[in-house]
Amino acid sequence: MAEPTAKNWSGRFSEPVDELVKIYTASVGFDYRLAECDIQGSLAHARMLAHCGVISGTDLQDIERGMAQITGEIQSGSFTWSVDLEDVHLNIERRLTDLVGDAGKRLHTGRSRNDQVATDLRLWLRSAIDGIDGLLHALREVLLTLAQAHADTVMPGFTHLQVAQPVSFGHHLLAYHEMLGRDRERLSDCRRRVNRLPLGAAALAGTTYPIERQMVATELGFEALCENSLDAVSDRDFAIEFCAAGALIMTHLSRFSEELILWMNPRFGFIRLADRFCTGSSIMPQKKNPDVPELVRGKTGRINGHLVGLLTLMKGQPLAYNKDNQEDKEPVFDTADTLVATLRIFSAMLGGLTVDAAAMRRAAQEGFSTATDLADYLVKRGLPFREAHEAVALAVRFAAAEGRDLAALTLEELRGFDARIEEDVFAVLSVEGSLAARNHRGGTAPEQVRAAIARARSSEQG
Numbered sequence: 074m075a076e077p078t079a080k081n082w083s084g085r086f087s088e089p090v091d092e093l094v095k096i097y098t099a100s101v102g103f104d105y106r107l108a109e110c111d112i113q114g115s116l117a118h119a120r121m122l123a124h125c126g127v128i129s130g131t132d133l134q135d136i137e138r139g140m141a142q143i144t145g146e147i148q149s150g151s152f153t154w155s156v157d158l159e160d161v162h163l164n165i166e167r168r169l170t171d172l173v174g175d176a177g178k179r180l181h182t183g184r185s186r187n188d189q190v191a192t193d194l195r196l197w198l199r200s201a202i203d204g205i206d207g208l209l210h211a212l213r214e215v216l217l218t219l220a221q222a223h224a225d226t227v228m229p230g231f232t233h234l235q236v237a238q239p240v241s242f243g244h245h246l247l248a249y250h251e252m253l254g255r256d257r258e259r260l261s262d263c264r265r266r267v268n269r270l271p272l273g274a275a276a277l278a279g280t281t282y283p284i285e286r287q288m289v290a291t292e293l294g295f296e297a298l299c300e301n302s303l304d305a306v307s308d309r310d311f312a313i314e315f316c317a318a319g320a321l322i323m324t325h326l327s328r329f330s331e332e333l334i335l336w337m338n339p340r341f342g343f344i345r346l347a348d349r350f351c352t353g354s355s356i357m358p359q360k361k362n363p364d365v366p367e368l369v370r371g372k373t374g375r376i377n378g379h380l381v382g383l384l385t386l387m388k389g390q391p392l393a394y395n396k397d398n399q400e401d402k403e404p405v406f407d408t409a410d411t412l413v414a415t416l417r418i419f420s421a422m423l424g425g426l427t428v429d430a431a432a433m434r435r436a437a438q439e440g441f442s443t444a445t446d447l448a449d450y451l452v453k454r455g456l457p458f459r460e461a462h463e464a465v466a467l468a469v470r471f472a473a474a475e476g477r478d479l480a481a482l483t484l485e486e487l488r489g490f491d492a493r494i495e496e497d498v499f500a501v502l503s504v505e506g507s508l509a510a511r512n513h514r515g516g517t518a519p520e521q522v523r524a525a526i527a528r529a530r531s532s533e534q535g
């Protein structure tokens with residue numbers, strides 16, 4: 074006779090499991106987070122079993138009653154999780170059996186923990202994806218609002234982190250709006266593959282009971298069935314895809330963070346983060362540190378690690394289920410938790426951002442950022458681009474030696490580099506002129522920035 078705390082599978086063993094093994098193999102310490110999904114899945118399974126005549130209507134009622142009580146216990150925190158019972162599934166099933174007797178023991182008919190856990194994780198991930206998607210949407214709204222306010226704010230655009238050409242700060246912000254838009258697409262694409270039902274695969278080969286998988290899928294809101302039982306219980310590609318999408322979200326936010334850190338450095342002085350989003354130094358009284366963006370950058374490493382961890386977890390596994398897969402949960406949970414926390418704080422932080430437009434404009438004027446505009450000016454007056462490039466390079470060299478900006482040269486000095494230059498060159502050399510001239514879809518002209526915002530707003534509504 075098995076002891077009361079013995080595991081559901083201990084019947085064929087001649088000695089109890091070693092204490093070390095018990096602790097090493099238990100997952101309840103983290104998979105308790107699947108409890109709600111586990112109960113949802115069990116109820117759908119039980120209803121289907123009753124519908125198909127595998128269990129009785131009375132059994133179903135007992136199971137429903139027991140699960141309602143267990144849900145209450147879990148929500149109120151009075152449920153006792155036991156490591157002796159290994160994982161979330163066995164903990165809940167044991168409690169159900171304690172509460173309702175034989176009906177609880179019939180629940181596991183026609184399924185296995187292998188298809189059960191895959192179902193639970195998919196349900197959990199589906200709802201996590203929906204939450205993350207909502208936060209991405211909110212962050213993109215914050216970006217649109219900021220971009221709208223700064224369509225006319227001029228900043229230096231960089232290549233190689235050297236001043237390249239002036240751009241609209243709004244345009245710069247919209248670059249992130251685009252990235253996060255593709256992140257939303259990736260998540261929704263991934264969601265379609267998460268949202269398939271593995272239940273019915275049982276341990277690996279399917280089950281001998283007359284089950285109706287579509288009924289379970291419909292109740293749980295799955296849009297399709299996993300079509301192969303071996304695949305259903307063993308592959309975790311859906312979780313890997315989620316981690317990949319998550320790693321890209323974090324990568325985008327990490328790049329943004331890196332820019333915020335640079336911009337708030339006094340050498341740049343482009344922005345200020347609200348004090349409530351900064352931290353001080355315990356030794357240097359003058360410091361105001363960008364801990365939040367730094368941590369976003371830092372946590373990105375962890376999330377990338379989860380992706381590589383899951384890929385590595387999967388790569389050596391023969392079909393079908395292996396216990397290795399128990400290791401899929403912590404990376405998935407941590408990726409989702411980190412995304413939620415990061416997206417939340419990022420939106421709030423950007424809401425408290427102030428911009429020093431004068432400092433941005435000054436920096437945009439330095440570094441000969443309108444040199445390309447001067448070359449384009451000469452091309453429009455008949456000079457081949459390569460020659461125009463050379464003439465402007467000489468002008469830049471001269472101005473640099475003089476410690477002056479191109480726009481600060483006199484017309485006579487400029488004409489020394491090419492006689493085609495006229496008075497109207499100064500409009501071209503201004504940063505505003507440079508922006509306004511890039512007036513096509515996707516360009517940085519403030520007019521285009523406003524059009525892009527309008528397009529984004531109408532497609533969000535549509």
Ligand code: ARG
Nearest residue numbers: 100160186187190396398399
């Ligand atoms: N805790 C297990 C997991 O996460 C549940 C499945 C256990 N299946 C098994 N055959 N041991 O994967």
